[in-house]
Amino acid sequence: MNNFPFANQITIPEALKRAYAHWNAGQAPMAEQLARQVLQMAPYQPDALHLLGLMAHAYGKPDLALDYLRRACAATTASASYCSNLAEVCRQQGLLTEAEKAARRAVAQDPNLIAGWTNLGIILQESGKLDASLECLQRVCALQPANPEIHNNLGNTYKLLNQLDAAQASYRQALALHPNYPEAHSNLAFLLCDLGRFDEAAVAAEMAIELNPHLADAYLNLAEIEISRLRYVDALRHLNALMAFAPQHPGALAARAQVLIKTERPQDALACARQAVSVAPDNARAHNTLGRALQALDQHEQALNSFDQAAALPGTVTEEAMTARALLLLEMGDKEAAIAAFDRTLAQFPESIRVTMARVDTKTYRADDPDIALMEAALTHAIKPTLNDQMGLHFALGKAYLDSANSERAFYHLDRGNAIKRDVVVYDAEKTGQWMRQIAATFTPELMDKFRRAGAASDRPVFIVGMPRSGTTLVEQILASHADIFGAGELSALRFAVDGVGSFPDDVARWGAEDFARVGRAYLSRVDDLAPHALRLVDKMPANFLYAGLIPLVLSGARIIHCRRDAVDTCLSCYSKHFAGEQLFSYRQDELGVFYRDYQFLMESLREVLPQDRFIEVDYEDVVDDLEAQARRLIAFVGLPWDDACLDFHKTSRVVRTASVSQVRQPIYTTSKGRWRRHAAYLGPLLSALGIDQSSLDKAEPA
Known part of the structure; x- marks a missing residue:
């Protein structure tokens, strides 16, 4: 039917012509009215459906837009440009499989359709089909070399292929053609972040936001720059600015969850990650982030499922999700399954450098x-x-x-x-040393005596403290093998409890009994839900040595185990380990040695004031030489009957989320004792900082 049953009896082609003219002139109500009148006469008319789809998309109604565009493209007479537009809307909704199908149909119908090839290239890029994406976008670039958007898109594919020089050249070409192109500035910022040029990256991201205050990717890239610089408060500030105008942005929700994981707020991270998945159920990155949040909360099976979902969805996070799954299996103690998972990842991503690095501890x-x-x-x-x-x-x-x-x-x-x-x-080594000396001066015999009964009464907490890599994980594993002891891993609960009351140690001298008790109660409130039936809970945060003087005052029944190890072996182990967390003192040999001596001074000072019945020191070398004697000493110290399982600690099934994840799965071995001597020629700055005379190493005993 070609005519309207209205005044003027205009034809459907004329009505469509007028509708598109009204839309292009910004007269949306008239355009919509005419398009709907067309559909009253011809319900499957593709041009009217397409126009309504464009309008729905423009007005932020993606589901409605998809419905109209799908119906438009169902017609055999639908133009190639309609299929291309459907492809782009599907891509924006994360429906990459459908998007690719629509884009391929578009370029098959019209091999000269620049928009179709561009959309296909971007869809393939986001699907992780990078070689095919590169071929598409290079084709478009050859056809339109003066188009800045094409150079920008080409740069994105080069970046995903790790061809960073080519990516940078493409972004800079886009900016040469269009200096005020916000997306190119934003993408250049992300690239510069990967190159470690953080100040330049921040300038580029801020320029993108200045040019387009609603460019979501620019805020995400600026947040990533701050995360790379360990400035988590600033990262959250940028994400909050994004979510002020896009509260349901899945990328912002996922990025926020990642920052919350890094700042040890796993429950908040989980809520944020779940929201990201709810908003974008087909978004692989959202599922991957959910897996990490669940992992942080020890919900391991659910985390594995989330990593599986992320790996199964189209996108560029498949390798990352598969690797995360393998690493989680390693944490869970299933080394064989972890190795198999790494092998599967390498089969899908041959010679993957990231997988090769990730499996180094296997x-x-x-x-x-x-x-x-x-x-x-x-x-x-x-x-x-x-x-x-x-x-x-x-x-x-x-x-x-x-x-x-x-x-x-x-x-x-x-x-x-x-x-x-x-x-x-x-990192400022001098300020760190001053801080530790201030802590030592704060905990005087008078203070310890005055408030020795002030804290919350609980004999459940057992704190393992010391330098990283000093045997803390080994001691925890021995204790956690006991039927009545729960190894909680490295908790930040004490630091959070202290931070909630005031500045440490500055304010301690002004505290009264109630302040100490309040810190103790705050700590217990954070750990009470962890294995509530266990008689003892082991908190193995090595850095809690900073709070060792405070612990007896806030938790009058708590026990402290100080782990010690040969100074050079400890520092070498720190220097050679790529920690998941941030050990800011460990990245220069001289600073590492200075930190060790400051730590040593603090513990020597605290040893004089800590209650003898609640504080013991365990040497790693003694545990290695006589496991049973030291294990029995530990169990007696925490006030529990002996359990033979403590001698078979390497068989205990529990998650270990530290740099010692592989070592504690093995029986006691002695090869780490004094291993630094084999490498003494390369440890000059460390030995000097520790005060060890290198000229007499052959005569000296280990430090």
């Missing part, structure tokens, strides 16, 4: 291990990895060469990996 390297050659080649390849990946490669190769007894190559890489990390963090 193996002991020999000199001829092919992974070593693969990682060395990645560092010398013309296409450089991102700065984070370069750092990870250096640490992984450092470990591999230490395993294979090649000290020279090990420290070549460890020095470079640590230097990259040190350039990112802000």
